[in-house]
Amino acid sequence: MASKTSTTGLAVPSKRLSRLWHMGRATTDFAAGIGLRGMIDMARSREGDGQRIRLSPAATERLTNRLARMRGAVMKMGQLMSMDGSDVFTPEAAEIMATLRDRAEPMPLSQLNRVLTAELGKDWNKQFKRFEFQPIAAASIGQVHRAETRDGRRLALKVQFPGVRESIDSDIANLGFLSSNFGMMPEGFDPKPMLEEARLQLHQEADYEAEAASLQAYRALIGDDPDFLVPAVHEDLSTSRVLAMDFANGVSIDQLTASQYSRSERNRVATLMSRLMIRELFDFALMQTDPNFGNFLYDAESRRIVLLDFGATRAVPPALIDGYRVLARATIANDRAGIRQGAIALGYIGDEIPAEQAARLIDLVSLSSEIITSDGPYDFGSSTLFERVFARGRDMFQDKQFSHMPEPATMFLQRKFAGIFMLCRRLRAEVDLRAMLEPYLLDTRVLGTLTDPSQATRSDIANAADQVSPATLA
Structure with a gap:
């Protein structure tokens, strides 16, 4: 979870017009970085892998800095873009964009003191034997500090950026304005339900008391699992804007490179994360839906995976669990009628869409399910699936094949699924997802x-x- 941050910091822009201005500048930086030729190529291209977004290092740095300064909902969107930018961006641009996963601008020390004073009292510092003012991480909603209490507890203290909670509604409104007026959505596709779901989710993520409750519930579900560690919450130092938990050692899970870790160890970690994702859906009915790689640490000494950040934890309704079970069964059996049934249950396909459009959507679902239809471990390291899905989805967007709004709740589950699959790819791992799924698809x-x-x-x-x-x- 470590990241390089400065101690000076920049204040969070909190007024709607101010944030719209910054968002507009980010959009302008993006368009200018691609250039007119690049935008025309993006619009016309149907070549797939050869058409990644080409941003100059300077333009990418400007875009990243702009998003990092804004924090909040806008930076969260940038983090999703950067989860595996190699599918969309050139490697040079993807490397710079990847810094968004753990590099927000930290708040100035004066702001940090005001937040801690408001939440923990004017003598907050007297509760600590040691408090490191240099944050060890700064993300979209808050920053994290190491601390040790007078009674010897070693903590990670997550402190929320001032103004972020108040800016969520304006950010979502601005995203709705941009998507409606700049052709970012398919024709006839109303983004309002999805944006409203995102707004509610972000408000939940900005409520650290709700996150503490989710963390404790998830910790109880994990129990004494030898492969995972969920830090304990320290309620005496936690509020709605400050979350105190056990400090845990480890490196961000995506840093398990081939040069430092064996293939068997990378396969093990990817398998554990994939199995946990499946258990979240079918056993727990509770899923941590933020797949940011910085939320998972690997402790090489204990060989345990540390699970962090439960702000985006969501209960999964039984109807959605059943829908995913039907869809998985059908894709493994190559049952197109069953795929349609599952896709309708999940809201991917509307009841009344034309047969040709439904067929293309079923084709896309079948293609996306390649990782669970292969017999034996799937080799993510050599797979071109992400590029093929991206190209197919872009073609369908250009042909106006997306006209039905999926069930908004599935957006966050899909975010987690995609994030774990991207992690498997990043680790260049081989994982037998089909074998993990099969027990849950039984009668x-x-x-x-x-x-x-x-x-x-x-x-x-x-x-x-x-x-x-x-x-x-x-």
Whole structure:
């Protein structure tokens, strides 16, 4: 979670017009960096992999700095763009954009003191034996400081940027204005429900008391799992704008490079993260939906993965769980009727869309599901799936094939799925996702006979099926 930050800092722009101005400047920087020729090529291109966005280092640096200064919802969007920019940006631009994942401008010390005084009292510093004013990380909503209390507790203290919570509504309104007036959405596609869902989600992320409750609930679900660690909350030093938790050692999970870690270790980490994602959906019905790589640390000494940042934790309704189960079953079986049924249940396809449009959407879902239809471990390191999905989706956008608004709640689940798959790609890992999924796709009566579906082998599945009479399942 470590990042290079300055101690001087810049104040967060909080007025709507001020933030719209900064957002407009970011858009201008982006357009100027691509150039007229590049924008025409982007609009016309159907070549796929050869048409990545080419931003000069100077233009990319200006765009990144602008988003980093704004923090809040706008920076969160930039972080999503940068999760694996190699699919969209050239490698040079993607490397610079990647700094958004953990490089917001820290707040000035005077602002930091005002926040801590307002939240913990005017003598807040007397509660600490040591407090490091240099933040170890600064992201879209807050920054993190190391501290040690008088009674010896080693903490990570997350402190929210002033003005970020108040700027969420204006940021979302500005994004709606830009998307409606600059051709960022398909014709006939109303972004209002999706933006409203994003607005509510960001308000939840900015409520550290809600995050503390989610962290404690998730910690109880993880229990004493030897592969994962969820830090404990320290309620006596936590408020709605300050969150105190155990300090945990580790490096950001995407830093497990081939030069420092073996393929088997990278495969293990990617497999653990993928299995956890599946358990979140089917076992926990509770998912941490922010896949920012900085939210996951790897402690090489204990070989445990540290899970951080539960502001974006969402309960998953049973109907969505069933929809994903139907869709996964159908894609593995190459059952197009079943894929359509699952896609309708999840809101990807409307009941009344034309047959040709539905067929193209089903083709896109089938293509995206390549990672779970392959028999055996899927090699993310050599895969070109992300480029192919990007190119297919762009073609459909240009042909006005997206006219139905999906269920807004799925947007955040898809964000997590995509983030874990991008992590697997970043680690150049081989992961057998199909084997992990298969136990959860069984008839519920067979599934109920498995003690731990997340650890079930194909032999366990066969034995479980034998315990349930075929007549009962008929």
